[in-house]
Amino acid sequence: MDTILHLLSRGIDELLGRFSGPLNFRLFVMPTVVTILAIRADLRDAREGMPASLGAFLRNPIERQRLLRSAIKDIGKVFLVAIVLDTTYQLWVLKSFHLGQLLIVAIVCAIVPYVLVRGPITRLGRLVYRQWSTPNKASVSGVATNTPVRK
DSSP: OHHHHHHHHHHHHHHHHTTTSTTTTHHHHHHHHHHHHHHHHHHHHHHHTOOOHHHHHHHOHHHHHHHHHHHHHHHHHHHHHHHHHHHHHIIIIISSOOHHHHHHHHIIIIIHHHHHHHHHHHHHHHHHHHHHHSOOHHHHTTOOOSSOOOO
């Protein structure tokens, strides 16, 4: 039992040490890049009238495949970079390799931000695109306005 507690304690200390150790910039840069990619994908979905990602992923098998392909395309390279950078960190600083810690860091840096951002931005984008695509009442009634109608 003491061995398990020691391993857990050491693992948590090593995970938390990543915030102050070398290469700590990756813990901020990668989630930022993934968030930008998620926002881009969300706005594309909103523009095309696609459903929100989590609901469609859970309910519609066809959308599930499309969303999975989109997610892999968007975060695949960033996920690989997260794996390479954390492997470098582990070998350089810890002088060992821990697969569990590697997966935790890569998932938290690359996948979690993508999943958290994906749905709300689609809903917000849909509202914006809906307002841009509906003509205002003055231009429909024949009264000229200075505001262009966007479609």
